Structure formats: structure tokens, C-alpha cells
Amino acid sequence: MGGRRGQGRSEPPPKQSLRERFVALRNLPPFLRGIWQTSPAMSIASIVLRLLRALLPVATLYVGKLIIDEVTHLFRTGGLHADLSAWLSDPLLHRLWWLLALEFALAVGADLLGRIVSLIDSLLSELYTNATSVQLMEHAASLDLEDFEDADLQDKLDRARRQVAGRSSLLSQLLGQAQDMVTIVSFAVGLMIYAPWLIVLLLVALVPVFVGELHFNAQSYAVNYQWTPERRELDYLRMIGASAQSAKEVKSFGLNRFLIDRYRVLSQSIYRANRLIAVRRAGWGGLFTTIGTIGYYAAYAVIALRTVQGHFTIGDLTFLSASFRRLRSLLEGLLVGFSQVAGQALYLDDLFSFFQIKPEIFSPQNPRPFPHPIREGFVFDNVGFRYPDAERWAVRHLSFKLHAGEVLALVGENGAGKTTLVKLLSRLYDPSEGRILLDGHPLAEYDLQELRANIGVIFQDFMRYFLSAANNIAVGRIEAREDQARIVDAARRSVADEVIAKLPKGYEQMLGKLFKGGVDLSGGEWQKIAIARAYMRDAQLLILDEPTAALDARSEFEVFQRFKELSHDKSAVIISHRFSTVRMADRIIVLDDGCIVEIGSHDALVAAGGHYAELFELQAAGYR
Numbered sequence: 344m345g346g347r348r349g350q351g352r353s354e355p356p357p358k359q360s361l362r363e364r365f366v367a368l369r370n371l372p373p374f375l376r377g378i379w380q381t382s383p384a385m386s387i388a389s390i391v392l393r394l395l396r397a398l399l400p401v402a403t404l405y406v407g408k409l410i411i412d413e414v415t416h417l418f419r420t421g422g423l424h425a426d427l428s429a430w431l432s433d434p435l436l437h438r439l440w441w442l443l444a445l446e447f448a449l450a451v452g453a454d455l456l457g458r459i460v461s462l463i464d465s466l467l468s469e470l471y472t473n474a475t476s477v478q479l480m481e482h483a484a485s486l487d488l489e490d491f492e493d494a495d496l497q498d499k500l501d502r503a504r505r506q507v508a509g510r511s512s513l514l515s516q517l518l519g520q521a522q523d524m525v526t527i528v529s530f531a532v533g534l535m536i537y538a539p540w541l542i543v544l545l546l547v548a549l550v551p552v553f554v555g556e557l558h559f560n561a562q563s564y565a566v567n568y569q570w571t572p573e574r575r576e577l578d579y580l581r582m583i584g585a586s587a588q589s590a591k592e593v594k595s596f597g598l599n600r601f602l603i604d605r606y607r608v609l610s611q612s613i614y615r616a617n618r619l620i621a622v623r624r625a626g627w628g629g630l631f632t633t634i635g636t637i638g639y640y641a642a643y644a645v646i647a648l649r650t651v652q653g654h655f656t657i658g659d660l661t662f663l664s665a666s667f668r669r670l671r672s673l674l675e676g677l678l679v680g681f682s683q684v685a686g687q688a689l690y691l692d693d694l695f696s697f698f699q700i701k702p703e704i705f706s707p708q709n710p711r712p713f714p715h716p717i718r719e720g721f722v723f724d725n726v727g728f729r730y731p732d733a734e735r736w737a738v739r740h741l742s743f744k745l746h747a748g749e750v751l752a753l754v755g756e757n758g759a760g761k762t763t764l765v766k767l768l769s770r771l772y773d774p775s776e777g778r779i780l781l782d783g784h785p786l787a788e789y790d791l792q793e794l795r796a797n798i799g800v801i802f803q804d805f806m807r808y809f810l811s812a813a814n815n816i817a818v819g820r821i822e823a824r825e826d827q828a829r830i831v832d833a834a835r836r837s838v839a840d841e842v843i844a845k846l847p848k849g850y851e852q853m854l855g856k857l858f859k860g861g862v863d864l865s866g867g868e869w870q871k872i873a874i875a876r877a878y879m880r881d882a883q884l885l886i887l888d889e890p891t892a893a894l895d896a897r898s899e900f901e902v903f904q905r906f907k908e909l910s911h912d913k914s915a916v917i918i919s920h921r922f923s924t925v926r927m928a929d930r931i932i933v934l935d936d937g938c939i940v941e942i943g944s945h946d947a948l949v950a951a952g953g954h955y956a957e958l959f960e961l962q963a964a965g966y967r
């Protein structure tokens with residue numbers, strides 16, 4: 344199992360070499376494919392409009408050159424009029440007016456196109472972000488419980504989540520680059536015609552900027568990557584420092600100072616690491632840009648000289664110097680942008696590598712039909728389980744049978760392995776050794792969804808959903824959330840009906856304090872609601888993991904009375920520390936340190952005078 348799991352911050356450092364940074368560009372095709380799939384129509388519109396937009400700058404500059412040449416020509420040939428009306432009607436000036444009108448149209452067109460393109464990009468990015476978020480949630484839902492208990496995966500998920508939100512600018516950056524590339528080619532063609540040596544000068548001036556950017560982007564990524572656990576801790580501190588759930592304890596223990604200090608220390612370390620890179624980047628960036636500027640002015644001087652010598656017209660001078668300036672800034676933008684894209688592509692690694700994590704617990708290709716009803720029951724055959732990265736076995740050598748229709752109670756001290764056993768039974772984990780059989784066949788041969796649908800399990804740390812009371816019960820079988828009769832029946836079985844009867848809005852009452860108008864419940868009341876979830880299903884096996892710990896004695900008795908009356912054909916596994924509950928079970932399994940030490944009915948175990956009798960005696964003594 345452990346193959347994909349690393350060791351927190353000691354995970355291998357992220358990619359550093361220049362070659363590997365380029366390798367990260369392999370993430371771009373799947374990214375672009377994702378964009379395309381989001382909306383082919385918008386993608387095409389963006390590309391076509393950008394192509395048009397890309398050719399406008401050179402056209403505008405060239406028209407500008409023609410205007411200047413026309414003006415100098417008119418100036419030389421004379422024929423100046425004294426008043427404006429004569430100016431406007433002079434046929435000599437027609438060409439100039441047309442050129443000016445053309446330049447105006449180009450300017451307006453460029454602006455309009457630019458706006459439409461950025462509109463499309465932002466809409467497309469949002470659609471892509473939404474689609475990826477949904478994909479992320481779907482993938483997360485397919486992963487194993489074990490994955491969620493793994494800190495490395497949490498880091499990965501955290502980075503992936505940030506990437507979904509943070510990569511929305513990548514699209515416009517990428518397409519902008521493609522657009523700039525077309526513009527650059529158009530400028531370069533113009534420049535080549537006049538002075539090819541200018542292009543060489545340009546490239547030489549720009550290479551240092553590019554390499555510098557590439558280097559610092561990779562460094563930022565490395566810092567971001569290495570500090571993921573700390574950033575996650577920051578989020579956690581912020582959450583417990585200011586959430587409704589934690590407020591009670593934070594206040595009464597006076598934890599604020601502790602939390603804030605820890606936050607300050609952590610955030611300062613991250614800040615310092617980021618600052619170092621930012622300062623270095625600014626310093627080197629400044630130097631490299633100066634080299635570029637020197638290149639530009641050298642070229643400018645040469646062009647000016649050649650104009651004076653009569654090789655170029657004034658229009659050529661403006662066209663060439665402006666082209667050179669634009670080319671330089673475009674190329675610089677392109678190179679810097681390219682290294683940023685390469686940087687962002689590195690970040691995409693996080694997203695795509697999260698999608699590559701495959702669940703290890705899944706349905707077989709051809710699942711065996713699930714037995715209705717279960718005839719023999721479940722058999723644990725020398726089952727052992729060790730949590731990932733744990734040295735100790737949580738449970739080991741478990742061999743017992745849970746007969747169809749039987750109520751089994753699990754008893755044992757804290758950490759004895761009761762919850763682990765139940766997680767194995769509901770296939771939230773697969774055993775590390777041994778087998779679990781259902782009606783003679785391994786659990787893994789049945790369809791996972793069907794298996795889970797046939798098991799109703801309520802854990803001790805059940806969720807308190809900030810939804811209506813009806814929906815809080817319906818989550819046990821969410822497809823049946825409109826089935827009011829079923830919800831009411833489930834509530835009646837778990838004694839939750841009494842809780843709901845007291846709510847101002849009954850079943851429609853919003854629970855929890857998160858939303859306006861919500862009503863909070865007591866711990867025991869929440870438990871009754873949670874137990875009702877198990878009754879929402881047509882489960883053949885019910886598992887209640889200490890679900891009654893917060894119930895008062897009368898409620899607990901009632902819950903189990905109703906359970907016994909209404910579920911005689913169902914199997915059940917009940918974990919409880921209360922012997923008043925445990926003694927109602929058909930058989931009791933006593934666990935100690937992950938192993939079964941006794942099995943039998945209450946009376947038999949008390950008579951045997953072993954571990955169970957000792958625990959029972961301890962509790963009974965407390966009541967005497």
C-alpha cells in the first residue's frame with residue numbers, strides 16, 4: 344500500500360533542472376484539451392479574434408509611417424493654406440485624410456477586439472474552473488478513506504484545490520502568448536525588410552531576462568511546494584481561531600493567544616522565504632532589463648544615424664524605432680510570459696497528479712450478485728489490519744462469524760480495535776491479512792455500492808449537517824429525500840420523532856447555528872437524528888458505533904427496544920461502553936489490544952468470570 348505515500352516534508356524536492364522545467368510543459372496539452380472541452384465555440388472565437396488582433400499593431404504602425412511620410416512630403420511641396428476650410432477641401436490632402444481615418448478605425452478596432460477577447464477569456468476561465476472543481480470533488484469522492492487520513496494526500500489535495508482557483512489566468516496568458524507571437528512575426532517581417540541585424544541585437548539583449556525569470560519561477564514553486572504543510576496549518580489555525588464550532592473551547596481555555604502566536608510564527612517563516620526570492624528576483628530582473636535597454640538605445644542611435652545619412656525617411660525612422668521598441672517589449676513579455684507559463688505548468692502538476700491517485704478499494708469488473716436476504720452471514724477469517732505507516736497492528740487474528748439476523752455487541756477498552764473492525768466490515772478498509780467473507784465469498788467480490796447500500800453504519804463521530812431536520816435524516820439514503828413517509832418512519836424508529844416534535848418548524852427546521860434561523864440541538868438529540876439515518880436504508884446489516892453515548896438511559900433503552908422490535912430479521916453490530924445496551928445483544932465479542940479475548944452471551948460471559956465479567960463488575964460497582 345505504502346508506495347504512493349511519502350513522508351510529509353521529507354518528500355523529494357520538486358523539479359529543479361532547466362530541462363525538467365520544460366518537461367512540465369507536457370501539462371499544457373491536457374490543460375488546453377480541458378479548456379476546449381469546456382466550450383469549443385468560445386475557444387474558436389477566442390483564437391480567431393486574437394489572430395485578427397495580433398495583426399493590428401504592425402498595421403497601425405505602418406499606417407503611422409505612411410502618415411508621417413505624407414506629412415513630410417506635403418510640407419516639402421508647400422501649398423499651405425491660411426484658413427481651415429481651404430485645408431479640408433484641398434484634394435492634395437485626400438490621401439492624408441484617408442490614412443488618418445484608417446488609423447482611427449484600426450485603433451477603435453484594436454480596442455474593441457481586445458475587450459471582446461478578454462471577455463471571452465474570463466468567461467471561459469470561469470467555466471473551466473467550475474468544471475475542474477466538479478472533477479476534483481468527484482475524484483476526491485472516489486478515493487479511499489485511508490487516503491483522507493494521509494497527510495501527504497491532504498497536502499496534495501490542498502495544492503490541487505489552490506491550482507483550480509489559481510490557474511484561471513493561465514488560459515489568457517497562453518492565448519496572449521500565441522497572439523503576441525503572431526504580432527512579433529509580423530513586426531519581425533517588417534524589420535527584416537529594413538534591417539535584419541536589429542533582430543539579432545534584440546535577441547542577445549533578451550536572453551538573460553528569460554533565463555532569470557525561468558530560474559526564479561522555479562524557485563517560487565519550490566518554496567510554495569515545500570511549505571504546503573505549513574500553509575495547511577495556517578488555514579487550520581485560522582479556522583479554529585475563528586469558527587463557531589471551536590469558539591466555546593477556545594474561549595474557555597483562553598487559546599486565542601496560543602493560536603495567534605503560532606499563526607504569526609508560521610506566517611513569518613513563509614513570508615521570509617518568499618521575500619528572499621522576491622528581492623533576488625527584483626535585483627537580477629533590474630540588471631537584465633537594463634541590458635535590454637542598452638541594446639534598444641544602441642539600435643536607436645544606429646537608425647537615427649542612417650536616417651541622417653539619407654538611407655531612411657522620417658516615416659521609416661518612426662516605424663523602425665517604434666517597431667524595435669514594440670518588438671523588444673513583446674519579446675520580453677513573451678519570454679517572461681513563457682517562463683511564467685512554464686512555472687504555472689509546474690503547478691498544474693499538482694492538479695494532474697492528484698487526479699492520478701487511484702483508489703485501491705473498488706468494485707470488481709463482474710461483481711457477484713448481492714444476497715437478498717443474506718443467508719449465512721459474515722465470516723472474519725484470521726483478519727489483521729495495520730493503518731498505513733503504523734507500526735502496530737490495530738487488530739489481528741480476528742476469527743468469528745456474524746450470523747444472519749444476529750445482534751452482536753463489541754466491547755473493549757479505548758483503542759481495543761472496535762471501530763477498526765467495523766470499518767473493515769463495511770469495506771472502508773481492506774484487511775492487511777486474512778479474509779472477510781459474506782455468504783462464503785470475499786467482500787471484495789461484491790459491488791462496492793451495493794455492499795455499502797446494504798450496510799447502515801453510524802459512526803461515533805457522525806456528521807452534524809447544517810441542513811433541515813428532514814434532510815439530516817435523509818442523508819442516510821439521499822435519493823429518498825422526498826420520501827416524507829420514509830423519513831418519518833426512520834425518525835420514529837430512532838426516537839428522533841420526539842426531538843423533531845419540539846422543533847418550531849418540525850421536519851423543515853434548519854439545524855445548527857451556521858445559517859440564519861437554525862436551531863442547535865443537544866448532543867443526545869443530534870445522536871437520535873443520526874441514528875435515524877441508518878433506518879433510512881434497506882440495510883441488511885446495521886452498525887452502530889457508540890451512537891448512544893450521549894443518550895440518557897431512558898432514551899437508550901427505548902432506542903434498543905425499538906430496534907429489537909422492528910429489526911428482528913436484520914443483523915446488527917453495536918459498539919457501546921454501556922453494559923445495559925450490550926447485554927441486549929445475542930452475542931458479545933470482547934476485544935483487547937486488537938485481539939478477540941472472549942465471545943459469548945452476556946450471561947455466559949459473566950458466568951465465565953473473565954475480562955467481560957471484570958469490565959461489567961467495574962461498571963456495576965459504579966452504580967452501587
Ligand SMILES: Nc1ncnc2c1ncn2[C@@H]1O[C@H](COP(=O)(O)OP(=O)(O)OP(=O)(O)O)[C@@H](O)[C@H]1O
Nearest residue numbers: 492730733737755756757758759760761762763764
Ligand atoms: N486512522 C488511524 N490511523 C492510525 N491509527 C489508527 C487510526 N484509527 C485508529 N488507530 C489506532 O488503531 C487502534 C484501534 O483503534 P479503534 O479506533 O479501532 O479503537 P476503538 O476500540 O474503537 O476505541 P474507542 O473505544 O476509543 O473508540 C488504536 O491503537 C488507534 O490508535
